[in-house]
Amino acid sequence: MKKILIFCLAATFFINFKSWAKDPYVDINTTMCEKGEDIYISCAFNTSLDQYDYVGKVASICAKSNTSPDSGYVQYRFGKPSYGVGPAIVEMQYPEQKIPPKEIFTIYNSRNSEISGAALRFTKGKYLYSFERLNSFSYKVVARKQGEKVFNKDCNLPGKNYLTDDAYRGIQTIELGQTEISDTDD
Known part of the structure; x- marks a missing residue:
């Protein structure tokens, strides 16, 4: 009986832990990434719909052969994925060419006793785009024009x-220490 109880407790812990952990499998058709690319992050924006029924716009950071800031490529893409039905509709892609991310994309980390944050950022024209995690376990996609937020979605x-x-591993990372990510302009 004791062995059965231990097994049940271990199985319960394992099942609960696995459901809490992020699943590495993602249907490529629900992102803006192409087959063979790595999905660094990909976000849907309409929380009122069930994730299995969602067919709206998505923002994705896609990469291939990106083992350092000088290798492979990284691209931001925004639009409507194929959802396995037709071609994806890309509304914005940056950079246009598939080039290494050095001096284009940067990850910022900030940690102290009160905050822990991360942000993957890039600038296009007057806009600063950011996938941000500030003091929570979830990310937001934020666009700023000259410092003012013009887009801010979970x-x-x-x-x-x-x-x-x-x-x-593939994008330059800057450790900010005590400085909050929201205080950086890059």
């Missing part, structure tokens, strides 16, 4: 609503 499923470890 990063929801379907997709991959967290920044993957691969992104940290």
Whole structure:
């Protein structure tokens, strides 16, 4: 009886832990990434719909062969994924060419006793785009024009609503220490 109880407790812990952990499998058709690319993060924006019924717009950071800031490529894409029905409709892609991310994309980390944050950022024209996690376990997609927020939406499923470890290996990372990410302009 004792062995059965221990097994049941261990199985319950394992099942609960696995359901809490992020699932590495994501249907590529629910992102703006292409087959063969790594999905660093991909966000849907309409929280009122069930993730399995969502067919709206998505923002994705896609990469391939990106093992350092000088290798492979990283691109931001925004639009409507194919959802397995037809071609994806890309409304914005940056950069246009598939080039290494050095001096284009940057990840900022901030940690102290009160805050822990991360942001993957890039600038296009007068806009600063950011996938941000500030003091919580969830990300937001934020666009700022000359410092003022013009877009600020939660990063929801379907997709991959967290920044993957691969992104940290392939994109330049800046440790801000005590400085809050929201205080940085880059």
